[in-house]
Amino acid sequence: QVQPVESGGGLVQAGGSLRLSCAASGRTISSYVMGWFRQPVGKEREFVGAISWSGGSTYYADSVTGRFTISRDNAKNMVYLQMRSLKPDDTAVYYCAGRRSSWGRYVSVHEYDYWGQGTQVTVSS
Numbered sequence: 688q689v690q691p692v693e694s695g696g697g698l699v700q701a702g703g704s705l706r707l708s709c710a711a712s713g714r715t716i717s718s719y720v721m722g723w724f725r726q727p728v729g730k731e732r733e734f735v736g737a738i739s740w741s742g743g744s745t746y747y748a749d750s751v752t753g754r755f756t757i758s759r760d761n762a763k764n765m766v767y768l769q770m771r772s773l774k775p776d777d778t779a780v781y782y783c784a785g786r787r788s789s790w791g792r793y794v795s796v797h798e799y800d801y802w803g804q805g806t807q808v809t810v811s812s
Contacts, residue, residue, distance in 0.1 A: 689713045689801045691721075691766075691783040696806030703773050707806060709766040709783030717761040720786045722799055723768045725779035725808075732782065734794040738766065744790060750776075773810045780805040 695707040709721070722737035736747035738757040745757050756769040766783060784799035793799065 689716055689719060689785045689787075691785060691801060691803035693781060693783050693803045693806040696781060696808045698809045698811060699773055701774055701810055701812050703810075704769070704771045705773065705808060706770070707768040707781055707783075707808070709768075709803060711764045711766070711783075711785065715761065716759070716764050716766070716785060718787055719801075720788055720790060720793060721757075721759060721766045722784045722786070722793065723755075723757060723766075724782045724784060724796060724799075725777075726782070726805070727776075727779040732796050734796075735768070735781070737793060739790040746792065748794075770808070773808075775810045775812045778808060778810050780807050 690712045692710045723735040724732050726732040736757045738745045742759045754772045759766045782805045783803045785801040786799045
């Protein structure tokens with residue numbers, strides 16, 4: 688079982704950058720698809736992006752494509768979300784999630800088994 692723990696959230700001005708980290712304890716994440724989700728206040732949790740075991744494949748929600756980049760370091764059991772050109776609409780609690788499976792297009796919260804507690808990102812205008 689993998690237990691993700693997010694960090695790196697905070698307050699940033701629009702147009703700025705922030706990098707979130709996800710430290711996974713428990714088992715190695717080398718056989719896990721890892722995803723990032725976010726949940727704005729009063730809204731449902733939504734998919735941000737995901738990365739394959741090796742890190743060689745990624746896909747993103749349309750709203751963040753070209754601005755956000757997911758990477759991973761399996762040796763350190765870490766996953767990262769680099770966010771650039773941030774907008775006020777990016778304000779949300781960001782969650783790291785894991786799914787032990789082969790690579791595929793997993794965009795629903797129901798498709799991930801392990802979740803962190805989240806880290807708040809606030810983008811001011």
